[in-house]
Amino acid sequence: MHVAQQPIQNGNLAPGGGASMAPLSTSPSHHPTLPWSNGIPSPPRILVPPPTLINDPANRGGRPGSRQPLNYGAPANGTSLSSSQLLANSGILPTTLQDWRYESRREAQQILPHLYLGPVSAAKDLAYLRRENITLLIAVRNNITARHRLLNAYNEIAKDPELKARVRFESVDVSGNQELIASFPIASKLVDDHLYHTAPPGFIRRKPNGLPEQPPNPGKTLIYCESGNERSAAVAAAYIMQHINCTAVQAIQVIQGRRFCVCFDDSMKYLLTGYEPIWMARRDVEMQQMAAAAAAAASQSLNAIFGSRTPQESGATGKKSKRGIEEAYDDEEMSGGDFSMPTELDAARFEKREGIAPFSDSQASAMSLDDVMDG
Template identity: 35%
Template sequence: MLTTHEDTAMSDCSTSHKRHYEYTYRLPTPPRIVVPPPTLSADIPELSVGRVADTPDGEVDTSFLKEQNLESVVQKNMLLEWSYERRRQAQMILPWLYLGPLTAAKDKEFLVRECITMTLAIRPRETSMNGALHVGKELDLETGTIEASNYFTLISNFSRATKMINRHMAKVRQLTAAGGSPRMGKVLVFCESGNEKSAATVAAYLMETLDDFDHVKSMQVCQAQRFCVNFDDTVKNILRSHWDILTARRAVASSRVGILRSTPLPSSLQSVEPLLNSPNNSTSRQKRTIEDIIDDDDMEMDDGMDPSDKLRFSGRDITPFQDSR
C-alpha cells in the first residue's frame, strides 16, 4: 500500500488515527473581500449624505452637503468610455471631491476649469510632492498634506483627512455666504498615481460621510468613477477594519446621546439597536469578571470545563484527528 505525503505528514502519530480535515500547506489568510466591478448591468449603490455628516467632528457644520443631488453622480458607462490616457487625469467622485494623480495636481488649467479650491496630497514623506503643492499656492488654493509611508500608517489618518476636507468645505461655504452667493468648495485628493493611497483615503471619506456606506460600496463607487484604482487585498482589509471602527464609534455615540425614535437606524446598526435600547444598558455598568462567572451558582459546570473554554468550544467540531476504529 502506497503512502502519500499527506498521510505521512503526521508520521509519528499512531496509525489507528486518521485525519479529520484535509491538510493545507498555504499560510493562513483572511477571507477574500469581493468588490463587484463596474459593468453595464451592475447596480451602483445609491448615494446620500448621512446624518453623521451633520457634525463629523463636533466643530463644523456640513449639513449643507445634504443639499447636493447625488442621484446621477456615478457614471453608468465608464467601462466603455475609459481610456488609458484618463489615468493621468482626475475624476469626480462626488460633486465636491475629486480623485487623481500627481500630474492632475500640477495641471493649472484643470484646477481653474473645475474650480478646485483645495488640494490634499497623500504623500510618503514631508519632502514629497512639493511641486504640486507650490502650484496650488500659486493659484491661491488651500493645500493640505497627509504623510503616510505605508497603508498601516494611513489608516490612522483616514478620519483626519475627512475632517480636513469637511472643514475646508464649511469654510468656503461660510465665506461665500457672507458675500451673498454661497457656493461649494471642491477638493482634489491625490497621490503619486491616484490609484492607491489617495483612492483609499477617498473610499474612507465616503464611508464616513455617506449614509450606510460600507467599505465594499465605497470601493465600488471609486472604481466606477476612476476605473484604474487599485484596491489590493491589503487595502481592502484596511478599509474593512476602518468600517468596523466607524460602526463601533457610531454605536457608542448613539448609546450616549440616545436614538430618536422617528429616525430609523441604518442597516449597519440595526443589529445593535436592541442592545442600545435595553433598559439594562448603561455605559457606567461594570462588566462581570471571570471570577464572577465562576462563582455564579446558576452556571452549570459540565465535565469540569472552565466557563471561558465552554463558551469558546461548546458545540464546535474542531477535532483534528479521530479514532479510525
C-alpha cells in the first residue's frame, strides 16, 4: 500500500497537503510546576554579616579615638545573649578593625581575655609569649603534619628554660575538617581547665545568669595552626559558643572583629552550625543535673532540720514523672476504650498531603486533548 507523502514547509503541512489536519505546534506540551535547576542539591548558604561598629558615645566612654564595641546582631534563639550582654558581662574585647594592617595576619590576636588566636609563627615568638603571659599552646593540625612533628612550637620554647617550665603544649590532631566536630569538646575542656587551674578550691565557674566567671589569675591559651585562619579559628569559634553561650554566627563575628583575616568557608560554617545544638543539649543536661543536685541538697537540709518525715508531712511535693505510652495503653485497656483513637489522631497529621506533580500540561495541550475527546 502506497502512502502519499505530504510536503512540509517550516514545520507545518504545506497548503493543500491535507486540509483536515491541524498545524504542528512548536510550544511545549507541558511546563514545570515549580522552578528547578540541573545543579546538585545543596543546603542554603549561611550568611555571616560583617561586624559593624556601634556609634554610641556611651559605649565608647565619650573619648575620641577609643575603640567601639561590635554589633553581633539579634540572637537567633532564646538561649543566646544580646550584644550588650555579650560586651558587658562576658569579657569580649572591643574590635580592632580600625587598626587592622596586612601585617597583622602574621601576629596573634587576643580574642578573649584568656584566649589568643594566631599562626604558628606567633607560637614560636618567645618574646610575645612572655609578654602576654601565655602558658598553654594548642596546635590544631593534620595527622600527617603531626606524624612529621611539624607545627611543634615546643621545640622553640625548649630553648628558654624559664618558658619551658611554664608553658604547656597540647595538640588536636585530625585527618580532615569533618573530624573537628568531635575535637571541639576536647579543645574546650583544655582551655577551660587551664583557665581555672589557679582558681581557689570551690570556685564557681558560672554566674547565676549562666555567664562565665573570671578567676583572679586566669591561665591564658594560644590556639594556632599553619595560618591561624582556618582550623584553629574554627576551634576558637566553638569554644566561644560554649564559653559565652552564643550562636555560631555570633562566634564567627566575635573572631572577625579581632582577627579580620580568618576564613570560614561554607563547610566550616555548616560544621559550626551543626555543633551548636550538640553543645546546647549538653548544656541543658548539665543544668538539669545541677538543678537535681541542688534539690537533693535542699531536701537533705530539710530532713536534717525537720527530721526524717515524709514529703507529705513536711509539705514538700516531688516532681511527677512523665507518663509513658505503655501507661496510656494500660489506661485504655482498663477503661475498655477504643485502641484506634491514638492511630486516628496520629493519622490526622498526614491529611491534605497529596503532593505536587513536577510537571503539568500546558493550556494548548489541554485544549487539544479536549478536542480529541470531543471528536
